Amino acid sequence: MAKGPTVYDVAQEAGVSIATVSFTFRQPDRVRPATREAVLSAARSLGYVPSASARGLARGRTGALGLFAFDYLIDSTAVAAGRSDVESPPEDPNESYRIFPLYVDEIQRGVQLECWKRGYALMVGGGNPNTTETTLTDIAGRVDGLAVFPNSLPQAILERISQRIPVVEVSETLLNRELDHVTVDNFGGMRSLVRHLVDVHQLTDLQFVGGLTSSDNRARWSGMAATLTQYGLTPRPLAQEGEFSREDIGNLVSSLHAAGALPQAFVCATDEEALKTLDALKDAGIAVPGTVAVTGFDGIVAGKIARPALTTVRQPMEEMGRAIVGLLINRIENPEQAPVAQELPVRLVVRESCGCSAP
Amino acid sequence: MAKGPTVYDVAQEAGVSIATVSFTFRQPDRVRPATREAVLSAARSLGYVPSASARGLARGRTGALGLFAFDYLIDSTAVAAGRSDVESPPEDPNESYRIFPLYVDEIQRGVQLECWKRGYALMVGGGNPNTTETTLTDIAGRVDGLAVFPNSLPQAILERISQRIPVVEVSETLLNRELDHVTVDNFGGMRSLVRHLVDVHQLTDLQFVGGLTSSDNRARWSGMAATLTQYGLTPRPLAQEGEFSREDIGNLVSSLHAAGALPQAFVCATDEEALKTLDALKDAGIAVPGTVAVTGFDGIVAGKIARPALTTVRQPMEEMGRAIVGLLINRIENPEQAPVAQELPVRLVVRESCGCSAP
DNA sequence: ATGAAAGCGCTAACAA
């Protein structure tokens, strides 16, 4: 690769100064048409490609945004297990994970589209258990703003980066509200869901399933609790505080079953937990929605394919991605503004697992 | 965002020169341990984040790779229609496309993983019908190498970029073999598939379905033709040269059906076409695999969910992504080397649509 | 082992 031509080469070829070359690209109207043509054709014939590094250095901004996500290698075996109609044994290692687009992917898509639309380039970074500080500052040094998924990187590093460039968080608010972030109406979504269960299906005995580690989950739980209270009903207490594994859920189900104390519905904090619950219930030979209903939250694709299809609350993932970019750009242009928390609406998606019949 | 600290600030704080600061980060062994500590702690306390732009300018390389893909908004309605067990009407606009990860996504994943592993940052770019030259050179100016999907951008632009930085193409060889590219063993894959159809299912009358516009498709077709010839069989001539739409396939199927001239199998060039064929056959009330078999090529996820599940040839997408990055980095480090064409193996995936029974 | 200094290619005052 020969070192490419620079502004100097183009300037010489066109018989103008480098400033004129720069203007021609940045503010075409500032130069006389004839000059512009000369520069453009010189650039074209030379195969000139402006150096983003040089420009970034000079302008103090890179024109790129970053997206940092944890490198989730989901074990879809567990997810797939809930779907009786899909072959379960992975055919080869390549197919053993990521059968469906995940939450993260869908948001990433929104981020990409919005970035391009707004004229920003997008750098994607991936965390993994041993993300070094170097990797991280490396990407931080390349962008004008960074979007991060919850838990995708240590709080200390996050803090440091956010001192340097705007950072927006998805869902979670780790750094005490100093950062912009986008969330969804978890409380309201859960309220709609619970109302559906109570009003339409006449259910009164609901069990929440989900850890209370994320703020999303906490909001969902409180939405459920508050709504039931309005009806004069009492939600079943939580089984545990932390994350629920497939095994945890299996144990929960069997002990409840053994005690003859099954709820009328398992209201899960996330689709993933709901899928695991579907799976556990199936193992225990308990009919869904016949004997007990199950609901999720998120709206991931796997829930749509599951049988029974999962009733859930869908987050507007693509919109979230776009909103993230909007906040980032807004803050880049407007650094001093107070932190913004943008809340997006969710939508109840009624399918089969709540007791409604298939369309 | 206060302008962040620079090498100068760190140097001053640590009581050394900027060169020493640079060395400390680039070649830690070149500086005395005590010095190193001083610099590191100064950097830490100042919250120093090196500027990628400055570094890129100075070194002549950005340390980033680019991936450019067409912004495929797949109409999954057609795809979903082939699956009788999945609700077909999209619930909302957000769900009307991209139900499953696409070919492109899976490759992108491989690219991401390999980039991070090799210490490169990744910029993703998205083409759309009106990608301007500006957008494009903009991304070209930011990276040390670019991976492009076929048809994701005009050949003229591609040519220009490849003059400046290494470019590797996925599958297609547009620019007359001047570029590195990765392909898969389309010919061999099709041979395995045809042999399966002939040997196991005793089929002798096969109809190819697919446009001959891509080199992948051409290789698949010739693999089929050559293999049948070896058996002394004759492949059905192609119905048309260009791309096959759902409607084209519908017409093909009905005219064949009306003429009582259905083949024993439709061997499709891609999974997407196979899914459309499944769909068309279903509309025509023709049983698959009972009356006629159908096969695809690619191994996209939707084919696995379809009913009957699609027999196909799977491309090692993640591997392809990794290979692309490998070629790119190799050429960056070794610019003068002759163009490389790396061919990856494929694997026959027998499912139901060929007549085999579900596992 | 460390410092001085010359760029890397571009932008943006400021002049002309």
Place this chain on the structure above:
DNA sequence: TTGTTAGCGCTTTCAT
């Protein structure tokens, strides 16, 4: 309208 020029922050000889 166009040219001059001083950086932007970092790397990298070349001295010391």
